[in-house]
Amino acid sequence: MAIEAKAGAEDVTTRRIRLGMVGGGEGAFIGGVHRFALRLDDQFELLAGALASSAEKAQRSGRTLGLADDRIYSDFSEMARSEAARADGIEAVSIVTPNHMHAPVAEAFLNAGIHVICDKPLATTSADARRLQALASSKQLLFAVTYNYSGYPMVRQARQMVQDGLLGELRVVQVEYSQDWLTEAIEGGGQKQADWRTDPSRAGAGGCIGDIGTHAYQLASFITGLDATELMAELSTFVAGRRLDDNAQVLLRYANGARGTLWASQVAPGNENNLRIRIYGAQGGLEWKQEHPNQLHWSPFGQPTQTIARGTGAAGSAASRVTRIPSGHPEGYLEAFGTLYSEIAQAIRARRSDADTLDPAVQYPTVVDGVHGVVFVETVVQSAAAGGTWVPLP
Numbered sequence: 001m002a003i004e005a006k007a008g009a010e011d012v013t014t015r016r017i018r019l020g021m022v023g024g025g026e027g028a029f030i031g032g033v034h035r036f037a038l039r040l041d042d043q044f045e046l047l048a049g050a051l052a053s054s055a056e057k058a059q060r061s062g063r064t065l066g067l068a069d070d071r072i073y074s075d076f077s078e079m080a081r082s083e084a085a086r087a088d089g090i091e092a093v094s095i096v097t098p099n100h101m102h103a104p105v106a107e108a109f110l111n112a113g114i115h116v117i118c119d120k121p122l123a124t125t126s127a128d129a130r131r132l133q134a135l136a137s138s139k140q141l142l143f144a145v146t147y148n149y150s151g152y153p154m155v156r157q158a159r160q161m162v163q164d165g166l167l168g169e170l171r172v173v174q175v176e177y178s179q180d181w182l183t184e185a186i187e188g189g190g191q192k193q194a195d196w197r198t199d200p201s202r203a204g205a206g207g208c209i210g211d212i213g214t215h216a217y218q219l220a221s222f223i224t225g226l227d228a229t230e231l232m233a234e235l236s237t238f239v240a241g242r243r244l245d246d247n248a249q250v251l252l253r254y255a256n257g258a259r260g261t262l263w264a265s266q267v268a269p270g271n272e273n274n275l276r277i278r279i280y281g282a283q284g285g286l287e288w289k290q291e292h293p294n295q296l297h298w299s300p301f302g303q304p305t306q307t308i309a310r311g312t313g314a315a316g317s318a319a320s321r322v323t324r325i326p327s328g329h330p331e332g333y334l335e336a337f338g339t340l341y342s343e344i345a346q347a348i349r350a351r352r353s354d355a356d357t358l359d360p361a362v363q364y365p366t367v368v369d370g371v372h373g374v375v376f377v378e379t380v381v382q383s384a385a386a387g388g389t390w391v392p393l394p
Contacts (some may be wrong), residue, residue, distance in 0.1 A: 006350045016045040017348050020083060020090040020114075022076045022105045023097030025051035025061035029193060030119055031096040034146070035065075035335055035393035038094070040338030043345035048083055048090050050076040069253035076105050082111035088133065092117055092348060093140070099210070105129040106143070110135045115142040115348055117341075120195045121214060122370025124204030126394075129374040133367045142351060147218040150365060153310045154210050154296040155179060155330065158223045158279070160318035162296070167281030170224055173252070173260035174278045175202035177216040178271035182246050184210075185239050198244050206377040207244025209235060212275075213380070214373040218365065219277055220262070221372070223286075226254040228376075229242040230392045235384040238267050250380055253390075294330055321361060340364050 008228070019038060024031015031051070038044040048071040051061040055074035062072030073079035083089040092115035095105050103123040105209040106116050116136070116346040122145050123129040136143040161167065186248055189195035196202040204210050230253045235245035246267045252260030265271070275290035285290045294310040311327030317361060322339045324331060343364040375394055384392040 008036065017043060017092055017345055018088065019044045019046050020048035020050075020079060020093045021046060022050045022079070022093060022095050023052075023101070024049075024094075025057055026064065028096065032184075033334065034094050034096050034119070036334050037148075037337035037341045040335065041342040041345075043342055045093075047088075048073065048079060050074065050079045072279050080108040080112040080114065084114060089114075093113060094345075095119060099124050099194045099204050100115065100202045103132060106132050107135065110139050110141055112142070112216075113141070115138065115351070117144045117146065117344055118370065119146050119371065120218075121145075121204065121210060121373050122367065123374055124384055126371065126374045126378050129371045133371050136367050139363060142344070142347055143370075144340070144347075145365045145367065145370035145373070146340055147215060147222070147365040147369060147373070148333070148340055149215055149219050149290060150222045150363065151336035151343075152290075152392060153315065153323045154288055154291050154293060154308070155219065156322055156363070157296050157308060157310075157315050157319035158288055159225075160316050161286065162224055162279070166284060166300075167279065167286065168283030170226060170254075170256060170258045170279065170281045171253070172278075172280040173220050173224055173226065173254070175216045175220045175259060175260070175366045176263040177212040177265075177275045178263065178268040179266045179273060180269045180271050182239065183243075183269055184376045186239060187242070198242055199268065200243055203244060204377065205381045206235075207237070207242070208246050208264050208266045208316075208379050209233075209248040209250075210377045212249050212266065213262065214262055214377060215275075216262050217376050218369060218373055219275070220260065220279075221319070221369075222365075223277065224254075224279060226256060226258060228260065228393050229255050230390050231376075231379055231383060232388055232390045233380040233383040234388045235380065245384075247381065256344065272353045277356035293336070295334055318361070
């Protein structure tokens with residue numbers, strides 16, 4: 001690939017990956033999370049950024065992060081062109097902007113020959129999402145989407161147990177993601193995160209369902225491996241004047257005959273970040289809660305429920321390979337994000353080599369998962385708009 005001409009005599013299998021970032025300047029939440037994650041396992045080097053739409057804020061944010069002046073950009077298109085032309089230009093870019101900018105930024109960097117790591121959702125429309133998928137494929141570039149909850153060790157453990165057949169034929173999938181931070185109309189008071197997440201021009205057609213409901217949907221898909229074939233949805237907006245949904249209830253039918261329910265809410269007092277999933281098969285059930293991420297509850301039929309703890313001998317290889325510290329020392333949100341970045345780093349390094357060999361144990365959400373997430377949101381919105389009818393998932 002053209003990217004490798006930049007590497008010179010460096011060891012392409014071990015050196016840090018040169019990374020840029022678009023969005024995530026001062027005052028942005030998710031940009032800081034990505035920067036923690038990319039540093040956690042020392043696999044990336046942040047060298048360039050177009051960190052804000054305001055030139056002054058972009059410069060200030062870049063200098064705060066220690067970026068060289070000539071690699072602080074006010075425009076993402078300029079950044080893509082300039083970095084592609086440099087001998088030491090970035091190999092990958094992290095996109096941490098509001099949703100509506102994901103597609104144009106990703107397109108600019110793909111066209112420049114640069115790998116993309118994009119916060120979810122991939123885009124605000126399925127047409128844009130599929131176009132990005134086709135572009136990444138034609139350019140032979142890696143495109144990762146940071147559905148970060150798939151990075152938790154006990155989520156990997158649950159996935160392995162399902163794949164090993166311990167639950168038997170899957171029958172019921174129940175997943176929910178509830179918060180309470182939008183219980184009042186804080187978007188009207190200048191709260192930055194609430195402002196753009198409740199604005200359809202920046203967030204897309206789904207509010208709560210697009211912001212956190214997609215995380216729940218992806219988590220269920222990742223663990224079970226099941227394909228949802230159709231859904232029936234009701235979207236509610238409980239806060240007066242809000243332009244997008246703040247509560248979603250979805251029924252799911254899966255290809256194997258299993259049935260699922262998904263509830264997402266940002267107006268559920270008493271819930272901070274309550275993502276949880278329960279999966280039931282003919283031979284047993286699993287339960288995992290994001291607020292207590294280091295334990296997985298396993299209930300083999302006819303036997304007492306067991307707790308499998310991260311970092312112990314009870315956890316299998318899928319969990320242990322992404323576990324950093326011994327049991328009793330919690331690993332959580334930032335570590336899960338860091339796991340995705342480390343998995344992506346392995347994939348990028350594999351692309352550096354002509355052999356392109358990647359350990360099959362490496363798992364991270366790809367552009368395909370991103371497309372599925374956008375299609376899910378559109379289908380939920382379609383079903384709700386039709387009064388809660390069953391709609392097939394394309």
